[in-house]
Amino acid sequence: MTVPHAPVRGAPSGPAAFPDSPLACALRQPMLLGLFLPIQAGGWSASQLPRTTDWSFDYNAALVRKAEDLGFDLAFGLSQWLPKGGYGGVLNGQALDSFMALAAMAAITSKIILISTVHVLYGPWHPLHFAKFGATLDHISKGRWGVNIVTGHRAVEHEMFGWSRIEHDRRYELASEFIDVVQRLWSETENYSYESERWKLNNAFVTPKPMYGRPVLVNATGSDAGIDFAARYSDIVFMTSPTGSEIESALDSLPAHIARIKREARENGREVRALINPMVICRETEREAQAYYRAIVEHADPEAAPQGMGRFDSDAHAWRGRAGRDGPEHRALGGNIQIVGSPDQVANYILRLKAAGIDGVQLSFYDFKPDLDFFGARVLPLLKQAGLRR
Ligand SMILES: Cc1cc2nc3c(=O)[nH]c(=O)nc-3n(C[C@H](O)[C@H](O)[C@H](O)COP(=O)(O)O)c2cc1C
Numbered sequence: 001m002t003v004p005h006a007p008v009r010g011a012p013s014g015p016a017a018f019p020d021s022p023l024a025c026a027l028r029q030p031m032l033l034g035l036f037l038p039i040q041a042g043g044w045s046a047s048q049l050p051r052t053t054d055w056s057f058d059y060n061a062a063l064v065r066k067a068e069d070l071g072f073d074l075a076f077g078l079s080q081w082l083p084k085g086g087y088g089g090v091l092n093g094q095a096l097d098s099f100m101a102l103a104a105m106a107a108i109t110s111k112i113i114l115i116s117t118v119h120v121l122y123g124p125w126h127p128l129h130f131a132k133f134g135a136t137l138d139h140i141s142k143g144r145w146g147v148n149i150v151t152g153h154r155a156v157e158h159e160m161f162g163w164s165r166i167e168h169d170r171r172y173e174l175a176s177e178f179i180d181v182v183q184r185l186w187s188e189t190e191n192y193s194y195e196s197e198r199w200k201l202n203n204a205f206v207t208p209k210p211m212y213g214r215p216v217l218v219n220a221t222g223s224d225a226g227i228d229f230a231a232r233y234s235d236i237v238f239m240t241s242p243t244g245s246e247i248e249s250a251l252d253s254l255p256a257h258i259a260r261i262k263r264e265a266r267e268n269g270r271e272v273r274a275l276i277n278p279m280v281i282c283r284e285t286e287r288e289a290q291a292y293y294r295a296i297v298e299h300a301d302p303e304a305a306p307q308g309m310g311r312f313d314s315d316a317h318a319w320r321g322r323a324g325r326d327g328p329e330h331r332a333l334g335g336n337i338q339i340v341g342s343p344d345q346v347a348n349y350i351l352r353l354k355a356a357g358i359d360g361v362q363l364s365f366y367d368f369k370p371d372l373d374f375f376g377a378r379v380l381p382l383l384k385q386a387g388l389r390r
Pocket of ligand 1: 077079149152319
């Protein structure tokens with residue numbers, strides 16, 4: 001194996017180090033606000049209660065524009081490669097590709113940061129493709145594009161690409177190598193050659209160079225290997241509650257979990273921000289919010305396996321905390337943690353997440369369009385009053 005130039009290790013100077021980058025501007029907010037776009041059928045909820053939520057581009061384009069108008073900092077899309085029928089029922093697997101869909105959104109927005117989830121080991125992607133495509137999107141979006149780097153936890157997805165699932169920690173080693181090479185291409189001012197068992201580049205060069213060092217880097221994890229990856233590369237770590245979706249238990253378990261991740265990043269001389277994705281059910285009164293929650297649960301879709309639980313073999317660590325804790329009612333609504341209540345109660349939970357060490361919330365809703373409108377009208381002003389948003 002020849003390695004003519006060693007790739008860059010870690011991610012020392014990301015966009016947060018440039019005061020005028022979209023990420024640095026967003027980080028001046030006391031609490032980052034994101035929208036987890038439903039580019040997949042059913043969003044996160046295995047319920048048949050009627051709603052507008054739709055995976056189509058037009059629906060999601062309208063959502064991202066609305067989120068931008070409301071001053072949201074980020075929008076995210078997930079990535080899934082599921083066999084016919086997906087998770088079943090309303091979670092039938094229809095989904096836009098996150099890389100392509102958010103690339104298109106770059107052209108119809110001007111302020112919001114757009115994070116695409118990409119399985120960097122599938123294909124396999126060549127680092128040169130990824131570096132060129134990412135740099136192009138960085139320029140189209142003027143530094144607003146980022147990538148949530150995932151390695152694929154479901155065996156069935158790897159099999160679709162023609163191999164057996166790669167061992168869990170080995171996937172993070174390969175993702176590290178991949179992103180080291182990509183970063184080298186983003187920063188290198190000369191032609192670059194590299195060779196390993198998996199990737200080979202000969203006098204490779206990428207233009208344009210990203211506007212703020214590199215695009216925003218994110219990874220979503222709960223494992224030791226994934227946290228080590230986050231501490232070395234990510235600006236933002238997308239996390240789950242170690243103890244399931246019930247909000248009070250999440251608030252108890254998150255502080256130690258977040259402190260550990262931030263400590264590991266600081267040991268590498270880096271800062272990583274903690275982002276979590278609550279499912280928000282908010283109505284004018286607690287009673288109405290609880291009634292909405294119960295209606296969603298009562299319409300649970302018996303054909304759908306929420307978030308793939310049990311349907312496909314997954315070796316993800318991030319969701320292990322919910323085994324045996326999250327009952328069917330949690331699974332019908334879905335989401336990582338769940339916040340149900342009046343505008344005051346929802347704002348208060350978000351304040352408590354901040355106190356637990358969370359730097360940003362990436363919101364999901366059951367019925368995205370009206371529920372986002374309601375959040376914007378009734379909860380956002382309270383977050384401003386509480387000093388969480390400027
Ligand atoms: C909040 C969150 C969002 C995720 N989104 C995706 C996704 O869109 N696509 C995917 O394949 N995996 C996704 N994952 C799974 C992770 O990428 C990862 O494969 C999984 O958590 C296993 O890694 P771990 O064992 O390090 O936790 C997500 C995980 C978390 C915690």
